Amino acid sequence: MPLIKDGCIVEDDWTHVPDGEAVPADRPAIISFERFQAERATFEGRNAALGVRVKSGTLAPAIAADLERFALIAIEFPKFRDGRGFSTARELRERYGYEGEIRAVGHFIPDQYQFAVRTGFTSAEAPANANPESWARALTEITVAFQPSLDDPQPLSLLRRRLGA
Amino acid sequence: MALLKAITANRLRDGEVVFLKAEGVWVERLDEAALFEDAAVADTALAAAKAQAERDQYGVDIYAFDLTLKDGRPDPVKARERIRALGPSVRTDLGKQAAA
Amino acid sequence: MNHIAPGRNAGVYNYDEIDRRFVSERVEQFRAQVARRLSGELTEEEFKPLRLMNGLYLQLHAYMLRIAVPYGVLTSRQMRKLAEIGRKYDKGYGHFTTRQNLQFNWIKLEETPEILNELAEVDMHALQTSGNCVRNVTTDQFVGAAKDEVVDGRVYAEILRQWTTLHPEFTYLPRKFKIAIMGSEKDRAAIRIHDVGVFAKRNDKGEIGFAFYAGGGLGRSPFIGKLIREWVPEEDFVAYLEAILRVYNQYGRRDNIYKARIKILVHELGQEKFTAEVEEEFARLRGPKYRLAPEIVAEIRRRFGGPSFEDLPPVSAALEQAKAANEAFARWVAVNVTEHKAPGYAVATVSLKPAGGIPGDATSEQMELVAALADQYSFGEIRVSHAQNLVLAHVKQDDLFALWTALEGAGLGTANVGLIGDIIACPGLDYCALANARSIPLAQAISERFADPARQQLIGELGIKISGCINACGHHHVGAIGILGVDKKGVEFYQITIGGDPTLTTAIGDILGPAVTEHEAVDAIEAIVEVYLANRHDGESFLATLKRVGHGPFKERVYAAH
Incomplete structure (x- = not known):
């Protein structure tokens, strides 16, 4: 899975660890949130970074209490049409002040990438055959926003009128 | 009367209603479509047509529908398929029926 | 791109360069999405929501493009562009919808980016007219003109x-x-x-x-x-x-x-x-x-600007004279014209429901005529109503006769707004991929049965709404008389409801009885009307009569022959 950050394919330091498999202690690992809940004691005192993968139906309040434990939160899109993740990311940032990495995983297409960035995601996992051009273009093809967002609190459009521009 | 089957799709690039004539060959007129007497044969042809049309980005919404022969010409059982094969019943000047 | 600002007098939101930049960028984004679909980079499953958010459906015969008319208001220049697109990329006509938008029925995917580009030239688009997003916001077709308006x-x-x-x-x-x-x-x-x-x-x-x-x-x-x-x-x-x-x-x-x-x-x-x-x-x-x-x-x-009205006397002598001299015109004024907030002006509704016509359809020529009349008589501004009619919102009362004469000449002078002939109907199985039954032929048959304008006026306000499937684009549930098309083993049947109400006292109509055939449905509607006329007290609405006498007499009469 190529990892996309800032519109480019980058090296991924993280490993997804399926439930039941050993979690490497010496490098960043992403486990399911369910596993974290079941085995939380075993991750006490872990030195390497820990990330969790949350299902689209797991909303921000459900993971809020443990946020300081996670250096990364991977939000699942079971189908790209399931847009709950956009609310989850925004709540993590705005309501709970989460500052770690938020990653979009699952079925996610370039045409949603800008929405993800605007709601607080920092990275996305693209399919193996991803066209890098489409991902790069996704962040630059639309330059006018009509709402404030995580990446731009004073967008060009509707709110610009407040600035008298 | 024995039910026959034909295979149809909308052409991706312009939405035109098309019918399968032979493997990989699609036509715009129902009169030229392949008619299947055997449902199992139609199923096989449908699976092949779907694979081909999707692989070639040729067609979407590919499915088989029922028809009979009326005066030797294919006649869809359902109003929906008749309208697709002809054009809007309220604008007989438009669609495939207009060129007939 | 050569942008010309829409007329400053029209009550239409005026785009600036940033609004234009956005719409242009969105066109180019869709152009790239279409290319990625045609090349196979995007699957149909992935592409479908993207095209829907640009108003593009796949219907029975071709793609259908639903163009946004934000809250139903557009300029004459925009209307002319729609007429041009209808001629150039479609088959010379369009369909005004119950969400105050315009649909073209014979669109090609590969031409759509170019159509959107042409729309952008007049500050129009097809954004979010479909898809699982927030759709075109609708409002009162008399907004900015109605006498009872509190907030614009x-x-x-x-x-x-x-x-x-x-x-x-x-x-x-x-x-x-x-x-x-x-x-x-x-x-x-x-x-x-x-x-x-x-x-x-x-x-x-x-x-x-x-x-x-x-x-x-x-x-x-x-x-x-x-x-x-x-x-x-x-x-x-x-x-x-x-x-x-x-x-x-x-x-x-x-x-x-x-x-x-x-x-x-x-x-x-x-x-x-x-x-x-x-x-x-x-x-x-x-x-x-x-x-x-x-x-x-x-x-x-x-940014809306808005027309500057002249100081006019509240009563127009010319209008009164014309009404006295011409019965058909007087009827059109009584039925299609509404009070305006400014003295001496009036709101005129152009019915797209001629007897036997297709509700909401307009040819490119008709669109151009309405655009010209809007320029001449209504500050170059036109509205689309959710009842699928057009509205010229700011006409001088002095000009109403000239306006009506021009409309009559183009088959647009039907006096039936709000009456039984003003039927709301979805496109139904003649065009729509989701429909179970046709809606238009039934609307045509009913409007022909009640073609006599005097009879329509005598019956008074009575809304018939027809949907070709349970998705209810024709709002049949809230029609005083609602008709829902259903498919029974390949045959089209129609289920009739009565007592629906779309206003603040909203009510969902009740099913009258078993579904009937298309032919029986026309007779059934006539029977319902006759029961209403026989039972109504002076000036009583259909809903009031129904409430007073109950469903019984209607049901009895409709199913008497069965």
Whole structure:
């Protein structure tokens, strides 16, 4: 899975660890949130970074209490049409002040990438055959926003009128 | 009367209603479509047509529908398929029926 | 691109360079998406929501493009562009819809980016006219002209249009989301059958605020919107909507397409719990980030310009003379013309429902004629009503006769607005991929049966609404007489309901009895009308008579022959 950050394919330091498999202690690992809940004691005192993968139906309040434990939160899109993740990311940032990495995983297409960035995601996992051009273009093809967002609190459009521009 | 089957799709690039004539060959007129007497044969042809049309980005919404022969010409059982094969019943000047 | 600003006099939001840049970028984005689909980079499953959010459906015969007419208001120049597109890329006609938009039925995917590009030249687009996002916000077709107007809904509809355009959080909602806004005493926008209905009003101090209704909708399970807040101050307008959408996006059902609308969420949670969730979210969101500052509202309001009316006497002698001299004209004035807030002006509705015609269809020539008449008589501005008619909102009473004469000459002078011939009908099985039965032929047969204008006027206000399937695009549930097309083993049947009401006293019609054939349906409608006329007291509406005498006499008469 190529990892996309800032519109480019980058090296991924993280490993997804399926439930039941050993979690490497010496490098960043992403486990399911369910596993974290079941085995939380075993991750006490872990030195390497820990990330969790949350299902689209797991909303921000459900993971809020443990946020300081996670250096990364991977939000699942079971189908790209399931847009709950956009609310989850925004709540993590705005309501709970989460500052770690938020990653979009699952079925996610370039045409949603800008929405993800605007709601607080920092990275996305693209399919193996991803066209890098489409991902790069996704962040630059639309330059006018009509709402404030995580990446731009004073967008060009509707709110610009407040600035008298 | 024995039910026959034909295979149809909308052409991706312009939405035109098309019918399968032979493997990989699609036509715009129902009169030229392949008619299947055997449902199992139609199923096989449908699976092949779907694979081909999707692989070639040729067609979407590919499915088989029922028809009979009326005066030797294919006649869809359902109003929906008749309208697709002809054009809007309220604008007989438009669609495939207009060129007939 | 050569942009010419729309006429400053028209009450249409004026784009600036940033608005234009956005629409152009969106066109190029779609052009690239189409190329990626044709090359196979995008699957049909992935492409479908993307094309839908640009208004492009695949229907029975071809692609259908639904062009946004924001809150139903457009300039003559925009109307001419629609006529041109109809001629160049379609088959010379278009269909005005119950959401105040325009649909073309014979569109090619590969030509769509070019069509969108042409639309952008006149500050138009097809954005969010479909898909699981916030759709075109609708309002009163008489907005800015109606005598009973309290708040100009266009300003707030435009704010919502902008706010919900490519909203990063709410573009992949569980299902589509429709908002209607009303700013008059009377509800002409059917706000309680919308996902969110907004009623703009003023308090004792003259400040503007909004009542919010949520969870209305027709379709398979019709629900009437519930009042969830009586007063939202203007500055919290977007924050409150944001709160509703946040609750819906997170908790709306995604497991079953038929249960995904907000009406089901409101119903399953209950009005109280739903409202509490929204209020909790609202309390958090309220604040500087989502505050709708008065300067923003003022700036948007300024962008509408708006016609400057002449000082005219309230009564036009020319109009009175023409009415006295011409019975057909007098009838058209009585039926199709509404009071204007400015003395000496009137609001004229152009019926797109000639007897035997296709409701809401207009040819490119008719669009051009209406555009020319708008230039001549109504500040170059045209509205599309949710009843699928066109409105010239600011006509001098002195000019009404000349206007009517020109309309008559083009088959657009039918005097039946609000009457039995003014039938709302979805495209039905003649065009629509979802339909179970045809709607148009039945509308044609009914309007022909009641073609006599004098008879229509005698019957009085009576709305017939026809849908070709349970999705209810023809709003049959809220028709005084509603007709739903169903498929019974390949044969089209029609189920009749009576007693529906789309206004603030919203009511869902009751099923009269077993479904009937198309031919029987026309007789059934006539029977219902006869029972009404035989039973009505002086000046009594259909709904009032029905309430008084009950369903019995109607049912008995309709099914007497069976």
